[in-house]
Amino acid sequence: EPEVTQTPSHQVTQMGQEVILRCVPISNHLYFYWYRQILGQKVEFLVSFYNNEISEKSEIFDDQFSVERPDGSNFTLKIRSTKLEDSAMYFCASSLSGGPTDTQYFGPGTRLTVL
Amino acid sequence: GNSVTQMEGPVTLSEEAFLTINCTYTATGYPSLFWYVQYPGEGLQLLLKATKADDKGSNKGFEATYRKETTSFHLEKGSVQVSDSAVYFCALTDNNNDMRFGAGTRLTVKP
Numbered sequence: 693e694p695e696v697t698q699t700p701s702h703q704v705t706q707m708g709q710e711v712i713l714r715c716v717p718i719s720n721h722l723y724f725y726w727y728r729q730i731l732g733q734k735v736e737f738l739v740s741f742y743n744n745e746i747s748e749k750s751e752i753f754d755d756q757f758s759v760e761r762p763d764g765s766n767f768t769l770k771i772r773s774t775k776l777e778d779s780a781m782y783f784c785a786s787s788l789s790g791g792p793t794d795t796q797y798f799g800p801g802t803r804l805t806v807l
Numbered sequence: 808g809n810s811v812t813q814m815e816g817p818v819t820l821s822e823e824a825f826l827t828i829n830c831t832y833t834a835t836g837y838p839s840l841f842w843y844v845q846y847p848g849e850g851l852q853l854l855l856k857a858t859k860a861d862d863k864g865s866n867k868g869f870e871a872t873y874r875k876e877t878t879s880f881h882l883e884k885g886s887v888q889v890s891d892s893a894v895y896f897c898a899l900t901d902n903n904n905d906m907r908f909g910a911g912t913r914l915t916v917k918p
Contacts, residue, residue, distance in 0.1 A: 696850075723904065735851070735896065737905035748905055783850060785906075792900040793839045793858040800850035 694718045696799035698784050704805045705774055713769045713802045715784030724767045725785040725796060726759065728752070735783065741767065742790055774806045809834045813897045813909030820887055820916050828882040828912045830871075830897035838899040840864075840873050840880040841906070845894045854882075854895070887916045 697716045705711050717724050726738040739749040741759050756772045767786075771778055781803050785796040814829040832838060842854040842864070855864030860875035869884045880897060897909040 698850075725904075725906075727906070734910050735898075735906075735908040737907070740904055748903055750905065785851075787904070790904045792902060792904055794904070795841075795853050795856060796900075796904075796906055797853070798843070798851035 696784055696786055696797050698782075698799035698802050700802060701800065702803045702805070704807065707776055707806055708773050711771050711774055711804060713771075713782050713784075713804070715767045715769075715799055716765050717767055717784065717786030718797055719765070721786035721788050721797070723747075723787045723790040723794075723796075724759075724761070725787075726769045727783045727785065727798075728780040729783065729801075730777075730780045738769075740790070747790065771804075774804075776806050779804055779806045809838065809899060809901050809907050811897050811899055811907055811909040813895075814912055815910065816894075816912040816914065818912060818914045820914070822889055822916055822918050823886045824916075826882070826884040826887045826891075826914065828895055828897075828914070830880045830882065830909060832878050832880065832897075832899050834878075834899060834901050836901045838901045840871070841898045841900075842869070842871055842880070842882050843896045843898060843908075845896065845911070847893070851896065887914070889916045889918055892916045 724741045729735045781801045784799040787794045787796045839858040841856045843851040844854045855866040857864040857873035863872045
């Protein structure tokens, strides 16, 4: 069964450094998402992406974050200058269509630790 | 805004016990409702969903019914197994497609 994959599974970085989290969505899906889960807290929506553009973003997704689909398969989340509070599990998801009834399929997550 | 409230855990049950995890929602439109499960060390997996009022989602012995009158989507299973031990998340999507999650309920099933 097709699945969303994410790399790395765990990333440790120093405060102020840039990180890029990578995702390979399911191949025929058109909508892509990033979510994060700070330890012990809810899973929170960050951004959705369609047709090479951001379609929605939350208030969490400020100027330090960016997303890109650099080729036909990868979808990346860049955090420009990491802060301690960026430590979290980051989940990528994809869906075939962007409608509210469509299922979003999640990857296994990347645990980001900012020291 | 849209939000999901689910029963706080942790929940500990013996094998073959009946499970209910409560979930209620607040939404401005007509949301779709989901239950996701997260097994230890893994990502979020869709367990079941319902996209309109009175729909029942079911999978692997779990079921949940979309109740508009009580704005609820409670998860139930008649007889849990040790392998059901996981964290369960209730979630919704509304007119846009950003998914709103509940806080998650950790279930531990003991033999």
